[in-house]
Amino acid sequence: MFVPFIYELRAREVPVGATEAVALARALEAGLHENSLDGFYHVARAILIHSERHLDDFDQAFLKTFRGVEVEAKKLKDELFDWLKEARENLPELTDEERALLEELDPEELERLFNERMEEQKEKHQGGNKWIGTEGTSPFGHSGRAARQGIRVGGKGKGRSAIKTADARLYAGYREDLTLDVRQMQLALRKLRTFTRVGGDEELDLEGTIAATAKNAGELEVVTQPPRRPNTRVILMMDVGGSMDPFAHLCSRLFSATKKSSHFKELRTYYFHNCVYGRVYETERFTDPIRVNDLLHECGPHYKLIMVGDALMAPYELMSPGGSIHWEEDGERAEGIVWLMRLQKHFRRSVWLNPEPQKYWLGNTIENIASVFDMYPLTLDGLGEATTHLMKSK
Amino acid sequence: MSQPFTRFQGTDRYLSNESLESAVNCALVLERPLLIRGEPGTGKTLLAEAVSEALGMKLIRWNVKSTTRAQDGLYVYDTVQRLYDSRFQDKDVSDIENYIELGPMGKAFDADERVVLLIDEIDKADVEFPNDLLNELDRMRFVIDETQREVAAKQRPFVLITSNAEKELPDAFLRRCVFHFIDFPTPELMEQIVHVHHPEMEASLVQQAMETFYEIRSMKRLRKRPSTSELIDWIAVLKAAGVTDVKLEGNLPFLGALLKKEQDLVAFADQLTGGRRWRS
Numbered sequence: 001m002f003v004p005f006i007y008e009l010r011a012r013e014v015p016v017g018a019t020e021a022v023a024l025a026r027a028l029e030a031g032l033h034e035n036s037l038d039g040f041y042h043v044a045r046a047i048l049i050h051s052e053r054h055l056d057d058f059d060q061a062f063l064k065t066f067r068g069v070e071v072e073a074k075k076l077k078d079e080l081f082d083w084l085k086e087a088r089e090n091l092p093e094l095t096d097e098e099r100a101l102l103e104e105l106d107p108e109e110l111e112r113l114f115n116e117r118m119e120e121q122k123e124k125h126q127g128g129n130k131w132i133g134t135e136g137t138s139p140f141g142h143s144g145r146a147a148r149q150g151i152r153v154g155g156k157g158k159g160r161s162a163i164k165t166a167d168a169r170l171y172a173g174y175r176e177d178l179t180l181d182v183r184q185m186q187l188a189l190r191k192l193r194t195f196t197r198v199g200g201d202e203e204l205d206l207e208g209t210i211a212a213t214a215k216n217a218g219e220l221e222v223v224t225q226p227p228r229r230p231n232t233r234v235i236l237m238m239d240v241g242g243s244m245d246p247f248a249h250l251c252s253r254l255f256s257a258t259k260k261s262s263h264f265k266e267l268r269t270y271y272f273h274n275c276v277y278g279r280v281y282e283t284e285r286f287t288d289p290i291r292v293n294d295l296l297h298e299c300g301p302h303y304k305l306i307m308v309g310d311a312l313m314a315p316y317e318l319m320s321p322g323g324s325i326h327w328e329e330d331g332e333r334a335e336g337i338v339w340l341m342r343l344q345k346h347f348r349r350s351v352w353l354n355p356e357p358q359k360y361w362l363g364n365t366i367e368n369i370a371s372v373f374d375m376y377p378l379t380l381d382g383l384g385e386a387t388t389h390l391m392k393s394k
Numbered sequence: 395m396s397q398p399f400t401r402f403q404g405t406d407r408y409l410s411n412e413s414l415e416s417a418v419n420c421a422l423v424l425e426r427p428l429l430i431r432g433e434p435g436t437g438k439t440l441l442a443e444a445v446s447e448a449l450g451m452k453l454i455r456w457n458v459k460s461t462t463r464a465q466d467g468l469y470v471y472d473t474v475q476r477l478y479d480s481r482f483q484d485k486d487v488s489d490i491e492n493y494i495e496l497g498p499m500g501k502a503f504d505a506d507e508r509v510v511l512l513i514d515e516i517d518k519a520d521v522e523f524p525n526d527l528l529n530e531l532d533r534m535r536f537v538i539d540e541t542q543r544e545v546a547a548k549q550r551p552f553v554l555i556t557s558n559a560e561k562e563l564p565d566a567f568l569r570r571c572v573f574h575f576i577d578f579p580t581p582e583l584m585e586q587i588v589h590v591h592h593p594e595m596e597a598s599l600v601q602q603a604m605e606t607f608y609e610i611r612s613m614k615r616l617r618k619r620p621s622t623s624e625l626i627d628w629i630a631v632l633k634a635a636g637v638t639d640v641k642l643e644g645n646l647p648f649l650g651a652l653l654k655k656e657q658d659l660v661a662f663a664d665q666l667t668g669g670r671r672w673r674s
Contacts (some may be wrong), residue, residue: 019569023424030423032416042416047424050568052431052575210473218477 005044008061014054023047037066189257192232192264192304192387203227233266234258235299235347239309240271240284247355250378251308254353258306268299274313275336276343292339296346304390305343305350308378311369312356318365340372351386353378408437408444409586417574418445424572427513427531427553429563432576435621438556442512445552452509454551456498462519464526467499468536469545490540499527500545503534508549517557524567532570579622581608591626595633602640603629610652615661620652627651 009016024047033039041062049058208223215221236258238251258267270280270290280295282288318336344350352373354366361370369375374389376382402418404410410418418441421428430438446453456467476493479485486492496504502511516524530536531553535546555571557563579587581604588600607625610616620628628651632640637647653659 015565015569017569023426023572026424027420032419032423038412039416042413043420045413046417046420046572046574050429050565050571050573055575214473214477218480 005061005065006048008065009048009058012057012061014049014057014061016048020048189383189387192234192390230265232264233299233303234264234268234306235295235303236267236269236306237276237280237308238269238271239274239307239311241273243310243312244355247310247378250355254308254378266303268303270295272309274309274317276339277336278334278339292342296342299347301346301348303347305347306386306390307343307350307352307373309352309354310356311352311354311366311375313365315365318368337368337372340369344372349390349392350374351376351389353382353386402445402448405444405448407590408440408447409583409590410441410444411583414441414574414576417572421554421572422552425550427555427571429555429557429568429571429573430576431557431573433578433621434558434618435623436576436578437622438576439512439514442510442514442554442556445554446510449510449552451552452505452507453512454498454502454505454509455512455514457514458516458519458523460518460520462523464523464530465497467497467513467527468530469497469500469538470495471538471540491543494538494541496545499530500536502551502553503536503545503547505551506548509551511551511553513553513555515558516555517563525564528567528570584622584625587622588626588629592629592633595629596638599632599638599640600629603632606640606646607652610662613662613665615665616653616658617655618653618658624652624654 006016006021024044027033027043027047028040033043044062045055045058049055203225205223205225208225209221212221212223213219236255238255240248240251244251255269258269270282271284271286272280273286276292278293279289279291282290313336320335350373352369352375354361354375355378356366358377361367361375366375374386376386376389402410402415402422404415417428420426430441432438442453442455445451471490472493472495476487476490480487498513499511502509513527534550535544537544584604585600588595588604592600603625607620607628611619628648631648631651635647640647649659649662653662
């Protein structure tokens with residue numbers, strides 16, 4: 001039980017290793033779990049998990065591994081009735097008739113049927129579509145694939161049992177691979193902060209003064225130093241309009257998080273549509289254009305470039321010269337991808353944040369752009385990785 | 395490892411639950427630091443007091459600030475005092491030991507009995523702070539450079555670390571800790587908590603206050619949602635002022651005890667009037 005559980009956690013990218021496994025073994029040896037599955041759940045969670053964002057993964061892995069154990073521990077009291085929390089997205093292939101049939105059952109009816117079937121049923125049962133058990137399509141039991149919420153059977157009657165706790169997925173909200181709010185974004189962006197001491201000696205260096213005075217046999221010697229100042233310059237370029245509309249809310253949150261971050265020495269924001277061509281714009285309505293070449297001239301390679309966009313467009317918009325849907329006045333008719341490569345080459349550190357879910361990143365223009373820019377999903381995890389990437393020295 | 399040990403089971407004033415007790419007991423048995431995270435005001439710091447009270451161990455606090463360095467927790471060598479004393483020659487300045495002041499962590503190691511060491515709000519300090527503590531937390535000993543004296547823990551203290559999840563803590567640090575996340579209490583648990591703090595309160599007032607509280611908490615756009623400690627303070631103020639009934643409306647008595655940011659008060663007023671218009 002133990003080892004598969006650890007591997008299940010690792011499969012979900014929860015960082016568990018030998019250290020945690022050994023600690024857990026010691027805790028179990030000391031009898032901390034009081035020989036119950038509930039006890040084990042709490043002990044294992046305390047030791048194996050190090051952050052609330054993994055609690056949900058833990059609950060799911062626990063369910064998956066210990067499902068069989070729960071089946072043993074069922075057939076208990078009336079209190080076991082609990083509405084099966086069925087993730088809607090897990091609905092498998094049910095026939096329409098089955099679904100319609102199940103849809104019609106109301107809760108009271110369900111409970112009555114349940115009691116009837118409890119009478120009829122003698123053995124534990126898995127699969128099938130009538131009996132109470134696990135993994136079936138009957139509205140009873142748990143982990144099943146009934147088309148609507150049914151009655152959940154299993155777990156222990158007293159208090160909230162481990163399986164119930166795990167099943168309730170109370171911690172789903174703390175997952176970090178979901179998209180995020182402004183404050184979380186700010187915290188992620190805070191990693192971009194660096195300080196350097198530059199400028200005139202304006203601050204008293206207390207430690208230095210004490211050390212120097214002590215060395216100087218007690219004769220006071222004042223040492224000063226320049227104050228700490230933020231030293232990161234950031235350029236944020238955002239795709240707006242068209243296919244980006246569904247993500248407008250998310251992007252505006254990123255935008256305000258970036259704007260509010262006071263720890264950048266300089267922040268420039270520009271907009272583009274679909275892909276960067278000869279110029280980018282200072283407003284969302286595409287006024288106040290600035291030529292990309294001028295921008296590259298003004299901003300040295302030490303600026304951190306953050307591109308935000310879904311990177312989805314018609315291939316010709318990316319690949320053919322003058323693919324821009326806007327008419328270009330000056331003769332700069334390079335392909336979109338060339339402009340992107342120019343940007344990427346110019347800056348020492350750049351990232352592309354993509355609000356599209358990662359599973360859609362293959363077989364379209366996203367793939368092309370990801371070959372130019374280091375691309376990260378626009379989620380808290382993704383943003384964290386992106387900022388780490390931006391801070392690496394090169 | 396199978397010898398009996400004293401289990402922590404909460405106290406009269408501190409209501410715990412199975413998973414919290416489990417985490418505390420794990421940390422006690424494994425002699426690892428216990429890292430507690432959760433929303434502000436859910437009783438992270440109070441847990442240290444509860445453990446100290448329940449297990450009869452002395453509590454040593456270390457409140458971490460943004461300027462705190464790991465070294466401060468171990469010891470401070472008061473060079474200035476020594477320099478100062480040397481001018482008057484009325485004290486023995488030849489012994490550096492006189493000018494070494496142990497920090498909270500140093501004191502916890504140096505204590506004769508097992509103590510509870512609370513490192514409060516570790517995430518306030520610099521990002522590297524937890525890493526600087528790793529070695530000392532692991533080995534529970536350190537050397538004072540100036541005197542070459544080694545301070546080693548006679549009894550490994552029970553180390554409790556709280557964090558507001560503001561900053562990521564380093565992985566190496568996390569791996570050495572037992573972790574517990576304090577959930578926001580359910581209304582039932584909250585009622586018990588309120589009862590523990592204000593046993594003689596009228597049930598009806600408590601009920602009203604709780605309803606109002608949860609409604610305010612569910613409001614959107616609040617920067618800092620009120621939590622347990624705010625509710626308890628608020629009820630205390632209501633009691634002191636002799637308020638007998640509370641309704642959710644514009645002039646809610648002592649709203650300042652629940653909402654502490656100006657923007658939140660504005661958002662509260664907005665949503666209240668907005669809601670009115672919508673309801674009527």
